[in-house]
Amino acid sequence: MGIPYYYSLRNLWTRKLTTGLTIAGMALVVFVFASLLMLAEGLRKTLVATGSYDNVVVIRKGSKSEVQSGVERGQASIVETLPEVAAGPDGQPLAAKELVVLISLPKRGSDKPSNVLIRGISATSLLLRPQVKITEGRMPRPGSSEIIAGTSIANRFRGGGMGESLHFGMRDWAVVGTFDAGSTGFSSEIWGDVDQLMQAFRRPVYSSVIFRMRDPSEFERIKRTIDNDPRLSLDVMREVRYYEEQSEAMARFLRILGMSLTAIFSLGAIIGAMITMYAAVANRTAEIGTLRALGFQRASILGAFVLESLFLGLLGGLAGLFFASFMQLLTISTVNFQTFSELAFSFTLTFRIIYQALLFSLFMGFIGGVLPAFRASRMKIIDALRAS
Amino acid sequence: MENHRPPIVEIRNLSKSYRRGSQVVPVLEDISFDIREGEFLALMGPSGSGKSTLLNLIAGIDQADSGSIKVGGIEITTLSETELAHWRAFNIGFIFQFYNLIPVLTAVENVELPLLLTSLSKRERREHVEVALRVVGLADRMDYYPGQLSGGQQQRVAIARAVVTDPTLLVADEPTGDLDRVSAKEILDLMGRLNNESGKTIIMVTHDPRAAERAHLIKHLDKGVLNVSDPAPH
Ligand SMILES: Nc1ncnc2c1ncn2[C@@H]1O[C@H](COP(=O)(O)OP(=O)(O)O)[C@@H](O)[C@H]1O
Ligand SMILES: [Mg+2]
Numbered sequence: 152m153g154i155p156y157y158y159s160l161r162n163l164w165t166r167k168l169t170t171g172l173t174i175a176g177m178a179l180v181v182f183v184f185a186s187l188l189m190l191a192e193g194l195r196k197t198l199v200a201t202g203s204y205d206n207v208v209v210i211r212k213g214s215k216s217e218v219q220s221g222v223e224r225g226q227a228s229i230v231e232t233l234p235e236v237a238a239g240p241d242g243q244p245l246a247a248k249e250l251v252v253l254i255s256l257p258k259r260g261s262d263k264p265s266n267v268l269i270r271g272i273s274a275t276s277l278l279l280r281p282q283v284k285i286t287e288g289r290m291p292r293p294g295s296s297e298i299i300a301g302t303s304i305a306n307r308f309r310g311g312g313m314g315e316s317l318h319f320g321m322r323d324w325a326v327v328g329t330f331d332a333g334s335t336g337f338s339s340e341i342w343g344d345v346d347q348l349m350q351a352f353r354r355p356v357y358s359s360v361i362f363r364m365r366d367p368s369e370f371e372r373i374k375r376t377i378d379n380d381p382r383l384s385l386d387v388m389r390e391v392r393y394y395e396e397q398s399e400a401m402a403r404f405l406r407i408l409g410m411s412l413t414a415i416f417s418l419g420a421i422i423g424a425m426i427t428m429y430a431a432v433a434n435r436t437a438e439i440g441t442l443r444a445l446g447f448q449r450a451s452i453l454g455a456f457v458l459e460s461l462f463l464g465l466l467g468g469l470a471g472l473f474f475a476s477f478m479q480l481l482t483i484s485t486v487n488f489q490t491f492s493e494l495a496f497s498f499t500l501t502f503r504i505i506y507q508a509l510l511f512s513l514f515m516g517f518i519g520g521v522l523p524a525f526r527a528s529r530m531k532i533i534d535a536l537r538a539s
Numbered sequence: 540m541e542n543h544r545p546p547i548v549e550i551r552n553l554s555k556s557y558r559r560g561s562q563v564v565p566v567l568e569d570i571s572f573d574i575r576e577g578e579f580l581a582l583m584g585p586s587g588s589g590k591s592t593l594l595n596l597i598a599g600i601d602q603a604d605s606g607s608i609k610v611g612g613i614e615i616t617t618l619s620e621t622e623l624a625h626w627r628a629f630n631i632g633f634i635f636q637f638y639n640l641i642p643v644l645t646a647v648e649n650v651e652l653p654l655l656l657t658s659l660s661k662r663e664r665r666e667h668v669e670v671a672l673r674v675v676g677l678a679d680r681m682d683y684y685p686g687q688l689s690g691g692q693q694q695r696v697a698i699a700r701a702v703v704t705d706p707t708l709l710v711a712d713e714p715t716g717d718l719d720r721v722s723a724k725e726i727l728d729l730m731g732r733l734n735n736e737s738g739k740t741i742i743m744v745t746h747d748p749r750a751a752e753r754a755h756l757i758k759h760l761d762k763g764v765l766n767v768s769d770p771a772p773h
Contacts, residue, residue, distance in 0.1 A: 155655065161643035441639040444600050445700075446628025446656045448621060532600040536635075 153451040154442065159459035162431065163466075170463065173427045176420040177467025177515055178474065180413055185475035185508040187409030189498035191402040197496035198398035201336040202390035205237075205367045206279055209360040209377070212384045216397060217251040218268070221356040224248075226383050230360045235373045237363040239278060246362035247273040250345050252352050254319045259309045267304060269319070271345030271358075279361050283337050287313045288328030291343050296351075298343040299328035317341070320351030334496065336394065361390070417515050420467070424519025428460050432527040439527050440535025449528040456524035457517065464516020468509045475508070476500055546573035547707060547740050548597060553606035555592055566592045570606070572758070574742065579734040581754035582744045588760040590744040591712055597742065598631045598710045599623045611707045628656040632701030634711035634730075638693040640685040640700075646672065647681045650699045657704065671699035675729060691722030698729060702739065709733070711743040715750055727753050 163170045202208075209230050210220035222230075227248045230236075236244040250271030255264040270276075277283060277290065291297035304311040305326070311317060316325050324343060332338045345357070364370060374387045388396075432439070439452055478498040550572050556565040566589040574580055582590045595601035597608060599615050608615050610630060618626060633639075640649045650671055654664040672678050675695040685693050694714060701709055711730070715723035731753045733739040743754065751757050 153655070155648075157648075158641065158643060165643055437637075437639060438641060441633075441635070441641070442652075443624065444598070444627065444631075444633050445653050446624050446626075448624050533595055536600075536639075 154447055154455040156458060159455050160462055162435070162459060163462055166431070169427050169430065170466075173420075173423050173463055174467045174470055176423040177464060177512055178470035180416040180420045180515065181468045181471025181508050181512050182475050183416060184409060184413040184511055185472055185500070185504055186478050186498060187405050187412070188504045188507065189475060189478060189500050191405040191409070192501055192504060193496045193499040194405070195395070195398045195402050196499050197334050198336055198394040199391060200282070200334060200394075201332075202392070202394040203280070203282070204389065204391050205363050206390035207362055207364060207370065207373065208388050208390050208393040209362075209385050210358070210388075212386050214386070217249070217358045218253055220251075220358050222248070222358065222360055222385065223356050226385065227357050227360050229380070229382060230362065230377065230385070233362075233373070233376065235365055235369055235376070237365040239275060243275070244362065245275055245278060246360060247276040247279055248345065248357045249273065249276060249359050249361060250348050250352070250354060251358040252320075252348065252354070256311070256317065256319070257309045258307055259311075262309065265308075267308065267341060268339065269298075269341045269343065269348065271348035272342050273345055276342070276361070279363055280332070280337060282335055283330050283332045286329050286331045288326075291327055293344050294347065295344065296322050296324050296347060297327045298324045298341050299330050300326050300342075301338040301340050302329060302331045303339045304341055305329045311341070320348065322351050336397075413511070417511075421515050421519045424460060424463055424516060425523060427463070428456065428520045428523035429526070431459065432456065432523045435527075436530065436535050436538035439530055440532050440538065443530075443532045444536065453524045453528035456527045457520050460520020460524065461513055461516045463520070464512045464514070465509065467515070468512025471512065472500075472505060472508050544575045544577060547576040547578075547611055548574035548742075549607075549609040550597070551607045553593075553596065553608065554604045555589075555596060555601070556604055567596075574740065576740055577734070577738045578756060579731070579741045579754045580743065581751040581757045582742065582760060583746060583751055583757055584760035586746070590760050593760065594710050594712055594742060594744050597708070598633065599627050625656075628653060629704060630707040632704065632706040632709040634694070634697055634701050634709065634714045636713040636716040638685070638690070638697045638717075640693055640696055642685050645682045645684055646677060646688070646696045646699075649685070649696055650703050653700060653704045667703050668699075671703040672696070674702070674733075675699045689722070690718050691725055694718065694722070694726050695729065698726070698733075702733065702737075707740065709739050709741045711741065713744055713746070715745070715747055723747070723750070 208217070209222065210217055211222055214220035231244055231246040231248065236246050239245045252269045253266050254269055256267050257264050274293070285299070286302070288299065291299055298317065300311045305313065311326060313326055313329050316323050318324070330342070349355075364373065370389060377383050377385055377387050442452060443449070479500055482497045550570060553567055553570045554565070555567040556563050558564070570593070582593065584590050592601065596603050597610070599618070603616050606616070613626070615623065615626060641652070644652070647668055650668045651664055654667060659667065669678070672681055675698050677692060677695055677699065680688060680692060685696070688696065714730070715726055718726060727750055730741060730743070734741050743750065745751055
């Protein structure tokens with residue numbers, strides 16, 4: 152058995168001030184680290200939740216998103232009438248030919264313009280997205296200049312609220328309803344009649360076709376059918392996969408930002424821990440000599456000081472996570488890099504992030520403590536004892 | 540009668556010098572002597588005469604230049620560092636001038652420390668610790684931290700820590716050097732009892748004549764050479 156763990160813990164407790172400061176430094180780094188991971192995770196979750204597993208998104212071959220895509224009317228009709236498409240309650244295929252346009256609208260308060268995604272919908276669009284619920288008002292009437300706005304739009308964009316009106320596509324559009332789509336990307340969209348929007352924006356083609364599969368396990372076969380049809384030049388994706396890909400660039404950017412920021416910050420925290428631990432070793436030189444004289448091996452001394460520093464890191468990690476967890480109360484918006492539209496989402500803490508943040512804080516503790524611990528373990532007993 | 544007991548420490552031709560810069564300072568020169576089991580030996584001599592150096596060599600925390608040291612039949616000068624640490628845990632009880640207790644550990648935990656190096660169970664350790672603290676008269680201070688104890692009490696905890704493993708030798712370097720007269724007497728009484736009643740072999744460095752009086756045998760070190768004086772009258 153080595154030197155007991157409570158020896159290391161109590162020594163931290165004894166020097167509360169330096170321990171506190173060192174922990175604060177580490178906590179700050181872990182806070183930044185965890186927050187950025189939570190941001191990336193929140194974004195991913197929002198976009199992934201937007202899709203549903205039974206749905207298929209069809210866009211032009213090679214276009215990464217609906218915004219860049221164009222699906223000709225003829226192609227859209229072929230897809231719509233595939234036998235694999237599920238039928239709706241009225242016997243019609245559960246497929247929606249949609250238009251996606253990006254426009255710039257002023258925000259409430261600041262009047263600063265920001266990109267918003269407008270979706271032209273068909274009668275089946277709502278059936279395909281059961282997570283979308285009308286919270287106020289009604290659906291836009293086909294053939295009219297009426298729109299409905301997602302909650303994030305209604306709250307944050309000027310003229311986006313129920314009963315207000317927005318101007319785009321050289322027309323005024325009356326907001327006749329608002330809808331809530333939970334924490335999905337749809338909450339940051341404006342929906343209107345697809346034919347009206349195509350006229351307004353002078354678009355001859357749809358952006359995408361969305362349909363529900365009759366049998367979700369048949370996806371691969373459906374994909375092959377469309378890929379092999381010489382009349383069609385389209386990409387076929389499960390809706391979940393489509394939205395996950397939308398989040399990847401942004402999430403990767405946030406992760407890289409997080410890693411580089413925390414790498415720089417952590418250098419400071421590690422040096423802080425190192426200074427603390429070197430001071431601890433210097434102050435306890437005689438004690439180290441005593442422990443060695445009693446028969447504890449060099450490795451035990453090394454272990455006790457590394458453990459002390461690991462505790463330091465762990466406490467810093469827990470403190471950082473504690474504060475980062477409050478970030479979950481915050482909803483922020485950012486530009487979705489794939490479509491360049493505004494997207495509202497929240498910081499999301501997961502077990503994976505907790506585990507990564509704690510591992511990272513332990514790593515900082517270890518790096519900060521290992522050199523001082525080596526110094527402690529390498530002292531000659533009689534020299535150490537003379538320090539008293 | 541004492542002379543018939545076997546020697547527990549055998550020192551032969553022991554030399555030790557320290558390097559100070561480029562200069563080599565000889566501290567001990569060709570020292571040979573035995574210590575018998577149950578002996579209470581006082582090492583005296585002027586400051587800097589090498590008393591602590593000799594004690595540290597016997598206790599296995601310093602390295603000799605040449606010569607041999609056998610303790611309980613084991614040649615310790617050839618042991619590796621790891622073996623030596625293990626050997627110390629079972630064979631040497633240390634008593635220091637400044638007690639050297641671990642400030643963040645209670646009396647019980649300090650005394651238990653050397654037992655963590657044995658294979659005793661938690662319960663057995665607790666029993667040994669309680670016995671040792673009772674022997675030094677501190678059964679009522681078990682959960683006190685060193686900072687809450689007087690110098691004399693701290694030294695008694697240190698003595699409990701030294702005897703708790705029942706080591707072959709107790710080594711004490713000026714154990715009363717930091718204590719007032721009353722506490723010093725208590726500590727010397729305690730060491731005398733450990734020697735008389737429990738048969739502990741004790742080597743004590745001191746320059747306090749009152750402390751040396753307790754010993755059976757006094758050896759004087761002078762410039763690295765040993766002189767044996769008459770046993771103190773008992
Ligand atoms: N680690 C060391 N390095 C250099 N010189 C030392 C060291 N330890 C002791 N000495 C020297 O060795 C001599 C004997 O020291 P020591 O054994 O402590 O004497 P004492 O205990 O009798 O006062 C002294 O001159 C001291 O300065
Ligand atoms: Mg000395």
